[in-house]
Amino acid sequence: MATIYKQDKKAAAPKAFETVCTGLDIMGRGVCRHDDKVYFVPGLLPNERARIMPVAGTAEDKTASGVVTKMIDCSPERVTPCCDHQASCGGCPLMHLPPQMAFNAKVQGVAKLLVKSVLQGTLEAKSGKASGAVGSARLGRNSTIKQALAQKQVAAKNAARAAELTALSREAAAKVGAPSFTETGATEGYRRACRLAIRADHGKLYLGFRKDKSSQLVPISTCPVLEPRLNAVLAPLTALVNTLEQKKSIGHVELLASDLKVAVLLRMTAQLESHDEAALIAFGQEHDLAMFALEPFKQLDDSEVLRERLLGAPEESSQVLVQSLGCKIYCSPSCFVQVNAAMNQAMLQRVLAAVAPHEGQKVLDLFSGLGNFSLPLAAAGSTVAGVDIVFEMVRRANANAEVNGVAAKAKFYVADLEEPFENQLWAKERYDVVVMDPGRMGAKRAVQFMGKLKPHKIVMISCNPLAAARDCSQLLRAHYKIESWGAFDMFPHTSHVEIMLVFTRDE
DSSP states (O other), X not given: OOXXXXXXXXXXXXXXXXXXXXXXXXXXXXXXXXXXXXXXXXXXXXXXXXXXXXXXXXXXXXXEEXXXXXXXXXXXXXXXXXXXXXXXXXXXXXXXXXHHHHHHHHHHHHHHXXXXXXXXXXXXXXXXXXXXXXXXXXXXXXXXXXXXXXHXXXXXXXXXXXXXXXXXXXXXXXXXXXXXXXXOOXXXXXXOEEEEEEEEETTEEEEEEEBTTSSOEEEOSOOTTBOHHHXXXXXXXXXXXXXXXXXXXXXXXXXXXOSSOEEEEEEESSOOOHHHHHHHHHHHHHHTEEEEEEEEEEOTTSOEEEEEEEESOGGGGGGOEEEETTEEXXXXXXXXXXXXXXXXXHHHHHHHHHHXXXXXXXXXXXXXXXXXXXXXXXXXXXXXXXXXXXXXXXXXXXXXXXXXXXXXXXXXXXXXXXXXXXXXXXXXXXXXXXXXXXXXTOOHHHHHXXXXXXXXXXXXXXXXXXXXXXXXXXXXXXXXXXXXXXXXXXXXXXXXXXXXXXXXXXX
């Protein structure tokens, strides 16, 4: 029998609709409802009415994204952005929101994620104790009445156990429904580090940030969230790079406003030549900057690596300093540091309060970086083992331990915590407390290791609530419970939030 092909009818084009924003999601987007579907719309405040055009999602999806095509009623709480580039730059998408409203939305979103994780994780951790039996042959194999009674008794026990588990999980979830603390600070001039992209246009170079969800560059001469010292560098630095003969070999520029000097790093795609190096050194001396270059370097075996080096006098490296609760941390612009110095200090104080460092206490600091947590913990009396994947960060951390006089208390090791690491010597030790501050991917393998290590307490820092919620469920299944949690407004005007969770063994 022949099959006759019939062309599918063309999918109907999405139609705009008018609706009212009812709230904000964890990313600060407006939440709207239309035809039994939830739409997430950037740029809206609660109670604002707008015309929305769907941009993602199918007719079968329960959620979709949308964009505002026309504002009808604006909220009196709407803020005029303090940056002329806000509409095009992707760096600060929440400048239309009052800072506290934006932070509250992110914190409430985190609470919902944690409640869901605790409900699921608690049930999975406890449910193995419920009886799986359906009857007992010892009551009489040939007695259907006895077997029926036995099955009824087991069903009743399982139902009671299930009710008990549900009550336990709800009780645990209720404890994380609100944060134990929140920390906020300045919403402008807070960012001490940034990476600037470069664009060439008709032979001229421009420094700036990328547009939202685009590779296109927005040239900037000033940015309200950068520290004033960084803003002061932007215009003269842009003028400088346009005078370099190797300006086409500049990949990007990194800035760090350290506690002493501003440091500037140029990422080069070719080795820096002497005339341009001299120009950079002179620029650094004129503006009192520490100048660095990250450039390709050919080793003896002809393999090529990236090498970072300080340009000019060696003593300039001692001027690139950030501090963690009084501990000196020497670094370079390419090193990871928390961009918000004030919030980092608040976070350090919270971590030290949770750990309660003292003599005889052993602490494992995973994803330790330069020693942001390790060095203050060691200075307060604990013996600390720090672990990170980046060799240069570990080298600097050990050197900084010497500078701060805690080398006997703080040792740092190189390891990839997403690969097998359990046989390394530091991993075979016993620890009272584990502190971890993973990247955006979370700490999946390290969290699994906690079930074997069984420390009394775990303090987790996370900049990705989704990854933290996943790792939280894993720790709950390993018989930990959330003792407390809180949030830091580390990145005002953005969709990001930093959270801290304290876990203890659930005996």
